[in-house]
Amino acid sequence: MINSSLKQLSSQLAAKKISSVELTQLYLSRINSLNPDLNAYVTLNAETTLVQARAADERMAQGKGGALTGIPFAQKDIFCAKGWRTTCGSKMLASFISPYDAHVISQFNNAGAVNLGKTNMDEFAMGSSNETSYFGAVKNPWNRNAVPGGSSGGTAAAVAARLCAAATGTDTGGSIRQPAALCGISGLKPTYGVVSRYGMIAFASSLDQAGPMARSAEDLALMMNVMAGYDERDSTSLQREKEDYTRKLEQPLKGLRIGLPKEFFGEGLSADVGQAVEAAIAEYKKLGATIVDISLPNSRLSIPVYYVLAPAEASSNLSRFDGVRYGHRAAEYGDLAEMYEKSRSEGFGEEVKRRIMIGTYVLSHGYYDAYYLKAQKIRRLIAQDFVEAYKHCDVIMGPTSPTTAFNLGEKGDDPVQMYLSDIYTIAVNLAGLPGMSIPCGFGSNGMPVGLQIIGNYFDEARMLNVAHQYQLATDHHIRAPQGI
Amino acid sequence: MTDAEIQAAHAQMSNIFGLIEEMQAVDTTGIEPMAHAQDLAQRLREDVVCETNQRELFQSVAPQVERGLYLVPQVIE
Numbered sequence: 244m245i246n247s248s249l250k251q252l253s254s255q256l257a258a259k260k261i262s263s264v265e266l267t268q269l270y271l272s273r274i275n276s277l278n279p280d281l282n283a284y285v286t287l288n289a290e291t292t293l294v295q296a297r298a299a300d301e302r303m304a305q306g307k308g309g310a311l312t313g314i315p316f317a318q319k320d321i322f323c324a325k326g327w328r329t330t331c332g333s334k335m336l337a338s339f340i341s342p343y344d345a346h347v348i349s350q351f352n353n354a355g356a357v358n359l360g361k362t363n364m365d366e367f368a369m370g371s372s373n374e375t376s377y378f379g380a381v382k383n384p385w386n387r388n389a390v391p392g393g394s395s396g397g398t399a400a401a402v403a404a405r406l407c408a409a410a411t412g413t414d415t416g417g418s419i420r421q422p423a424a425l426c427g428i429s430g431l432k433p434t435y436g437v438v439s440r441y442g443m444i445a446f447a448s449s450l451d452q453a454g455p456m457a458r459s460a461e462d463l464a465l466m467m468n469v470m471a472g473y474d475e476r477d478s479t480s481l482q483r484e485k486e487d488y489t490r491k492l493e494q495p496l497k498g499l500r501i502g503l504p505k506e507f508f509g510e511g512l513s514a515d516v517g518q519a520v521e522a523a524i525a526e527y528k529k530l531g532a533t534i535v536d537i538s539l540p541n542s543r544l545s546i547p548v549y550y551v552l553a554p555a556e557a558s559s560n561l562s563r564f565d566g567v568r569y570g571h572r573a574a575e576y577g578d579l580a581e582m583y584e585k586s587r588s589e590g591f592g593e594e595v596k597r598r599i600m601i602g603t604y605v606l607s608h609g610y611y612d613a614y615y616l617k618a619q620k621i622r623r624l625i626a627q628d629f630v631e632a633y634k635h636c637d638v639i640m641g642p643t644s645p646t647t648a649f650n651l652g653e654k655g656d657d658p659v660q661m662y663l664s665d666i667y668t669i670a671v672n673l674a675g676l677p678g679m680s681i682p683c684g685f686g687s688n689g690m691p692v693g694l695q696i697i698g699n700y701f702d703e704a705r706m707l708n709v710a711h712q713y714q715l716a717t718d719h720h721i722r723a724p725q726g727i
Numbered sequence: 728m729t730d731a732e733i734q735a736a737h738a739q740m741s742n743i744f745g746l747i748e749e750m751q752a753v754d755t756t757g758i759e760p761m762a763h764a765q766d767l768a769q770r771l772r773e774d775v776v777c778e779t780n781q782r783e784l785f786q787s788v789a790p791q792v793e794r795g796l797y798l799v800p801q802v803i804e
Binding site: 339340343379411434435436449475478479481520525541544546547548551566567568569570572576577578579581582593597598600605613614616617618619620621622624627657658661662674675676700 | 728732736739740742743745746747748750751753755759760761762763764766769770772776781783784785786787788789790791794797799800802
């Protein structure tokens with residue numbers, strides 16, 4: 244049952260071979276036994292979860308079930324969920340009970356899905372290893388000494404360890420794709436504006452995008468049908484026709500043009516990851532695809548640009564945490580300024596403080612043009628590289644991450660080393676393009692390798708087709724960690 | 728931040744700004760800054776009431792409130 248696809252679970256539920264309550268209890272008991280070690284979930288609320296499962300069973304009994312009704316999902320703890328503690332991995336929100344639902348949460352609720360709990364994450368989604376969480380690091384189910392990636396590390400570990408049927412993530416610079424790669428699962432970051440950001444705690448608003456994380460591309464497509472869509476409460480939500488993300492899954496790949504950017508296969512890419520990715524490309528050739536050599540000459544600048552723009556936006560977004568309306572307030576303080584200072588210095592962790600300082604600096608008078616404006620100009624050059632590339636290919640492929648999962652604590656002291664682990668993912672956020680990662684084999688240490696698939700704007704259905712056809716021909720995505 | 732934290736942060740910041748400096752080598756003459764992935768303008772809507780008042784619910788998560796107001800240390804003598 245724990246290895247069933249969403250489609251299989253849905254038909255088992257519809258055929259009454261299992262109830263939503265039974266399925267939910269199965270996952271809750273797995274969480275009870277495995278989560279104390281993995282630390283993938285930060286908040287569970289079995290009573291609320293089972294109320295949803297019972298409601299789903301009733302709904303299905305009335306014949307009103309949909310594709311996700313009764314299926315237990317996990318939600319990244321960045322999404323506000325009414326009545327649920329919503330922490331964003333921070334002490335600042337360690338006791339915040341959300342009074343409202345994020346759009347993504349209400350979409351799952353309306354679909355009759357069951358919320359198993361909130362998954363661990365890097366504090367305010369700032370990190371690539373899940374080690375900046377106030378609630379402690381998450382362990383990678385494939386090797387408990389390794390990181391799961393980040394920031395959606397709890398979600399990735401929960402999906403890999405079969406502690407949920409599938410789950411949500413968010414991606415500002417790679418936070419869906421990199422943990423998906425490191426934990427051997429599939430994840431999709433949609434085109435910017437496709438999934439509403441309402442109720443998703445903001446990090447860098449011009450880059451943040453929510454997406455599904457699951458074991459297969461087919462599961463991702465079914466989740467996209469629920470998550471995507473216009474929401475007037477998010478001013479950047481795009482008004483588009485509703486689409487069925489499963490509609491292209493079965494199309495053959497003959498004639499598909501795959502662009503391989505030479506910048507993604509150079510220095511810094513570890514040999515075993517490169518080999519696994521090249522084997523995947525060879526498989527695509529067998530499936531009828533042709534290869535086009537392309538170049539994204541400005542992609543090497545994506546990290547400097549990102550570490551100006553994202554902290555700048557974060558320093559503005561995080562100014563709302565002042566200990567007045569919600570969140571942590573220091574126990575003792577004199578005047579108002581001291582209350583702000585102590586509340587914020589106690590409530591935020593080291594990485595978050597670092598980014599607030601960088602952001603405040605690059606936005607300050609006298610430095611604005613040299614840093615912030617300069618970065619916005621190079622952002623356009625990076626986006627234009629993709630426009631040029633898509634004149635010659637349909638999708639772009641390469642590695643998701645330069646290495647397989649590194650060890651816990653390995654990059655702890657050097658933020659720059661940590662930042663470089665997102666070298667292949669960040670340009671996609673800057674351009675606002677959709678990107679995904681699917682498992683494509685294992686590295687020399689037996690840890691999973693992710694293949695990144697980057698699509699043109701709004702081409703998610705095609706990307707899911709490209710991923711699904713590969714998954715029909717290979718078995719990397721159905722492998723499970725030992726002992727799971 | 729404590730003094731020790733400031734020292735450690737300073738070294739790490741220098742590394743990060745070393746990375747950021749790579750931008751300065753790029754010629755961006757005539758390039759328009761990009762603020763939004765789709766280059767769209769903010770959407771406008773009619774000025775009508777669309778949310779109901781939920782003050783009590785929203786203030787239930789505040790550190791300190793009294794009679795519907797958020798309490799902070801006295802600012803004006």
